[in-house]
Amino acid sequence: MTNPSTNWHASHNGDAKPARTILILEDNETLAFGLRTSLEVEGYNVECVIDGNSGLEWLTQNTPDLIVLDLMLPGLNGFEVLRRYRANGGNAAVLILSARDQEVDKVQGFRIGADDYVVKPIGVLEFLARVEALMRRVITPARTPESARGSLHRFSDVVVDLRTRTVTRAGKPIDLSPMEFDFLAFLIESGGDIVSRDTLMQRVWRYTSGVTSRTVDQHVARLRNKLEPDPAQPRHLITVRKAGYRFQL
Amino acid sequence: MTNPSTNWHASHNGDAKPARTILILEDNETLAFGLRTSLEVEGYNVECVIDGNSGLEWLTQNTPDLIVLDLMLPGLNGFEVLRRYRANGGNAAVLILSARDQEVDKVQGFRIGADDYVVKPIGVLEFLARVEALMRRVITPARTPESARGSLHRFSDVVVDLRTRTVTRAGKPIDLSPMEFDFLAFLIESGGDIVSRDTLMQRVWRYTSGVTSRTVDQHVARLRNKLEPDPAQPRHLITVRKAGYRFQL
């Protein structure tokens, strides 16, 4: 598979959103490790890189939500990294962490696109508070407000997007065939009502008359396998004996 | 160049951004006046209010982009103003300007919703730089994330600039033919919606009716080869069986 590294680890209760990712670009490994630990305790996904060129390369393949950037780096310095990152359209929040406390440095940092600039040493609590404040404002492509998106339907760990014909389960995309999707969509849009096989054949399959076949059942079976937490004990694709099927939740 | 395709013009306005509004809530009138002047020189619209209650009241009638907030105010103190403002759904960026430099104060400020916290005295240039940095991130009803992000679109290591019609991959320019670019642009601008081959033929190729051909598919194949990390398992140019194509991310 393409990407084994994306671990939105089993999220603790309720916290539905995947962890946000932070890149620490800092060559002082002791400091970087300390920051990493603090951030991880807060639930962030943290990556550490210790030189400018490697950092930029990592950034071509990943889109973190925030970058903690030291100015004095081996290879490219922090300013240059930031400049190139922004030039390529990088949109993450950038918090510069520097030993230089001159106003001119700060102004330059902001000018080329930093979102915050703090002078070392800094208290851990203030650092975390600033990170959180930046996270509140940053918008990454992967994180465009779902409210702005089309009609989403959720049940268990499944999300169905009728607009893009997309289904995800635990955040991972699930592949539905066209018929499977149409069928699911029809059930969902029936809002919990019982739908007979006959109705389904007519409305989803466009059959004219009462053809009896196990086609509908097969689709139910396949959908249950793909979407139900326990396909043997369906909680959402409910069979109503002698009547048809019903979508729950 | 018959290239009639460079025609998505229509939408681009002159980019005359409306002046952004800042509220200064600060009881030291000398300081407030100085800040106001500096900000106005930068082109901001500035309002000054000197006590907490009046400030909150002003905020019920106005929606500034940013609030510069002193903590020690007559009437309601700054923390309380901020707390109530956020509780009412206020979304402006808030920059706290305070004489208190204790970490605990800063952390509390951020916790109740500040976006930045600077300790007086502060240099004018740094102040202006921080204001500008906040302005880049703040989203007001007038300014949606789309417009804030410009015409750059990123996915994997690819950056597409619709304005300059350039595409880069891992920082290196990628050559797209006019049709290839128009096609890609149309998919991107469809914002993730599924677009049928038929629609594409009409909107991108300006065909009138249902001509069936593999032209669209051919372009998809070429774009995938140029842009997808693994063309065999496309992650962004998604085919939706029986329906068309969809651009992801």
Place this chain on the structure above:
DNA sequence: CGCAATTTTTTACAAATCGCAAACATCGCG
């Protein structure tokens, strides 16, 4: 205008996917 290089479209075929029916297994209930 003519010619070469590039881009776009069409053709032709290979590969993948899907719908469907039939056969078989299982379940539920009297």
Place this chain on the structure above:
DNA sequence: CGCGATGTTTGCGATTTGTAAAAAATTGCG
């Protein structure tokens, strides 16, 4: 147990998509 209703598996034909390669159109240029 018996019987009808539901669940699952399997295989094949039809549809849809991917793509190499040829053909056609467009462009650049002397």
